[in-house]
Amino acid sequence: MPFSQVHGHLRAVQLLQRLLTNGRLAHAYLFSGPEGVGKATVARAMAAHLFCTDAGSLEPCGVCPGCLQFASGNHPDFLSIQPEGVSIKIDQIRALKKQLAFSPFAGGMRVVLIDQAQTMRREAGNSLLKLLEEPPPDNLFLLIASEAEPMLPTILSRCQVIAFAPLAYELAAEIIADHSPQLNDQEALMLAKLSGGCPGKALAMEAAQVLPLHEQIIAGLLEEGRSRAKIVEEALFLAREMAALNSGLDLVFDLLRLFFKDALLDALQPDSLDNNPAAVVKESLPARERWNLSQLSDKMRAIDAAAKALARNCNRGLVCEVLMLQLIK
Ligand SMILES: [Zn+2]
Incomplete structure (x- = not known):
């Protein structure tokens, strides 16, 4: 999903687009905010932008090999880490380190998305910290964390933190209705309110x-x-x-x-x-x-x-x- 299709989060999106186009990205970002608010969606928009080989356009072209590979879920330079069970384990970070020993396959940037980063225990966190302290070149780390649990301060200090706020109910309801066309307007709005303006959470409730x-x-x-x-x-x-x-x-x-x-x-x-x-x-x-x-x-x-x-x-x-x-x- 390109940035143009991200709803809301205008400040974060504009900042990231600016950094992407002037090549001044930091090597690690932490997207922090309530669950289901759209953090992963924005992270994927960044990846889509980086993998497009049609340089010069603000939006991914959608037709180059990089765009096609990412859209199909098979881009070799997109690594996504999710909790195994309730937390991200140290073995997952060790495996990641091995993968990062090689340069990105496509010759551009590699994107490492670490979802629910707040679930890392100290051991896994310290292992990741070493990577963040001496990041191998051409890798962008995108950590996603809900506010529910605090992150290790040492990791926070190595990342640029971007905060995501809940969406306005009307906007959240539009996103919910887009994803669940069987809902009527009132139901979508009710879910938007109940989820506190976090469409991802609302869709889980719907499920x-x-x-x-x-x-x-x-x-x-x-x-x-x-x-x-x-x-x-x-x-x-x-x-x-x-x-x-x-x-x-x-x-x-x-x-x-x-x-x-x-x-x-x-x-x-x-x-x-x-x-x-x-x-x-x-x-x-x-x-x-x-x-x-x-x-x-x-x-x-x-x-x-x-x-x-x-x-x-x-x-x-x-x-x-x-x-x-x-x-x-
Ligand atoms: Zn492209």
Whole structure:
């Protein structure tokens, strides 16, 4: 993917393009920022630029051997390291060192992408540090790290750090919709909000398939004209569906919190959401008519309590039942 197709991150992209075109690249960069925000996408755009042999153009030409090899995933000078299991191991760094003993095959630059670099333990980190201290010529190191875990300071000191901030919700929603055309606008926006403006994370949520269940729950909560017995039956049914999720129950709680938060906001300031493109308005309107302010805030508290109970490993079935009976009232 060339730079022209990277959405957002304008400052980082402009800086890197400038460095690429005037040949003043450092030998190592660390892209730091929340997971799924687009760091790897930008790293790949840099690689695409470097591998294009049609010098002089700002964008990769897409037709030269370098472009074609990189696009097919077979460029001999693109090395990508991912964690094996939960971390990047010292053996992976040792293997990398052996590969770097040779000059790049195509005669240009070699790009070494180290994804989730924050997972390196001290041993692997120190091994990589030696490479960064005396980098073999014609190699560009691109380290990608989420902010969740701190990096070894010695590695940080050897890299130019470029920080990536979350995207605006509307932009994140556009990217999500591009990748998942089956989502409608509202779903894409909801995922963008829930992921905190990190489209990669949102797409992972989409893959966990929690949205259909969320929609089912909201429909169940808002249905009118049922007997008391039917309401309890519906709550228990939805609770079972929730508890049966293999993963993503925490995401369902997050989505419910978002729904009630918008309904609360809508009740506090009617019409405020009409001017807020990031709001999940459609369903929060009936919720506002159905429940008053204090009921809505009770429901928010019930969701928080359920999330805490889940984190404490309480019985999932029970947590979901208690929650649904409180929400459906
Ligand atoms: Zn090219």
